[in-house]
Amino acid sequence: MTKESNSAPSKRRANLLEAPVADTLKQMTIPMIYGMVLLMTFNLVDTFFVGLLGTQPLAAISFTFPVTFTVLSLTIGLGIGTSAVIAKLLGKKDQCTAKDSATAAMYLAAIIVASLSFVGYLFTDELFTLLGAQASLLPLIHDYIDIWYIGSVCLIGPMIGNAILRASGDTKTPSLVMGSAGLVNAILDPIFIFGLGPIPAIGIKGAAIATLVSWIFGLAFVLNILTRKLDLIHTHIIPFHKLLPACKSILKIGLPAAGANMLTPIAAAIMTAIVATYGESAVAAFGVGSRIESIACLVVLAMSMTLPPFISQNFGAGHMHRVEEAYKVSVKFVMLWQLVIFVILVGLAPWIASAFAKEQAVEDIIKLFIWILPLGYGLQGIIILTNSSFNALHKPMIALWLSIVRLFVCYVPLAYLGSYLYGLQGFFIGALLGNVLMATISYRLFSKQFTSTSSVSQVESI
Structure with a gap:
């Protein structure tokens, strides 16, 4: 790397191999929280x-x-694989291979996303008819999704490019990218949807175009940082003998991680179907509760993006004592943090419920949700961080199986059993107990990585 590229990152990149563990994780996580809040807003x-x-x-x-x-x-999922591979290489001080892998990740993601979107474009009518869309909605769906497919390739910027930056210890730039791209989208939405001055109103197409422009902006932003300022990817085509092994390494972690991500909406659909047996009021309240959960667990989600690069770099450097410390510090923090969030939510429950509900039945169920499920958000945080940590240790199949067990052995079955025995209150308690059981399994399984020795070879032997 050039002298300039070595000096520039020092302002933004944390030293993941030597700096104090807790301070480093804090330094990495806070910018991610800001970026995620802006993006959600x-x-x-x-x-x-x-x-x-x-x-x-x-x-x-x-x-x-x-x-x-x-x-x-x-x-x-490809971003998770990218981050794990590159962070481990950087931990080994193998800058050249890390740069090759980062470049390969951008190629790989662009090809896969473009191919998937092209197939989706060819079968748009069949696909959305299968999903239950009426024929009258298909023109509007085309107006939006056709443009979305075109822009989807630009996702490699905010998803893969940001993963490369996080792997290097830089979470400030990804936060800036997320916030800036979201701001561009928010500004352009009303302009393209409703028109302004010489720009005509184009309705739902305008929403898709605003998204497309924001993604192009994010991609250009990230590429400029990665190539000109940090020198983390090549500006030329890398040879096939370097491209193939890099892609295999990324896919080995990325595909199971993507599969684990896709399990969540399936489980959510099943949970919603169970709640639906109690009527529309229960579904409406559960929907509000799910939105509250996404906000209440924001810090956990941010940590799930910042802990893996730390673990992967130290794994690559053989500093397993720092891996253990980082994991346990993170677990203690999320338990305390989510306990505070639970107390706040319980105190605000009447106001939250009345703000979202127009009917007393919905309001009562929202309060019931808040009084029970958020008590387990810290435990849910342990599960999420454990899965992320296994991916960071290049053990994606363990993370995938933990996701399967969590959702379809513990969480959903216990919620159903609770619902069957004790109604809606039992449903919420069953889901809470599912998180208790799975958090215990996850923590003990990951802790076994360090019971005998903290060497890399011991981890690899599992």
Whole structure:
């Protein structure tokens, strides 16, 4: 790397191999929280503007969520694989191979996403008809998803490019990329949807174009950082003999991680179906509770992005004592943090419920949700961080199996059993007990990595 590229990253990149563990994780996580809050806020603005178009456009976009989530889950999985591979190489001080792998990751993600989107484009009508969309909605779905497919290749910027930056210890730049791209989208949405000056109103197409432009902006932003400022990827085509092994390494972790991501909406659909047996009020309250959960667990999600690069770099350097310390510090923090969040939510439960509900039945169920499920968010955080940590140790199949066991052996079955025996209250308690059981399994399994020795060879032998 050039002298300039070595000096520039020092301002943004944390020293993951030598700096104090707790301080380093804090330094990495706080910028990610800011970026995620901004992104979530701007996405809400996006949904708000589309909702102003009417019920049909909102329904059309709602039908696209399973398809877009599939592409996003695959890209997130590739980002997890990218981060794990590159961070380990950087921990080994193998800068050249890390740069080759980062470049290969961008190629790989672009090819896979483009191929998947092209197939989706060819079978749009068949796919959305299968999902239950009426023929009258298909033109609106085309207006949005056709443009979304074109722009999806640009996802390699915010997803893969940011993963490369996090692997190097830089979480400030990814936070800036997420926030900036979200801001661009939020500004352009009303302009393209409703028109402004010489720009005509183009409705739902405008929402898709705003998203496309924000992704192009994010991709250009990331590429400029990765190539010109940090020198983390090549600007030329890398030879096939370097490309192939790098892609295999990324896919080995990325595909199981993507599969684990896709299990979550399946489990959520089953849980919603169980709740639906109690009527529309229960479904509405459960939907509100799910939104509360996504906000309440924001810090855990941010840590799930910052802990893996730390673990992978120290794994590559053979510093397993720092891996153990980082994991245990993170677990203690999320338990305490989520306990504080639980106390706050319980105190605000009446106000939260009344703000979201127009009917007393919905309000009562929202309060019941808040009084029970958030008590287990710290335990849920242990599960999430453990899965992320196994991916970081290049053990994605363990993480995948933990996700399967958590969702389809513990969480959903115990929630169903509780519902069967004790109604809606039993449903919530069963889900809570599922998190208790799975958190115990996850923590003990990961702790076994360090019971005999902290050497890399011991971890590899499991």
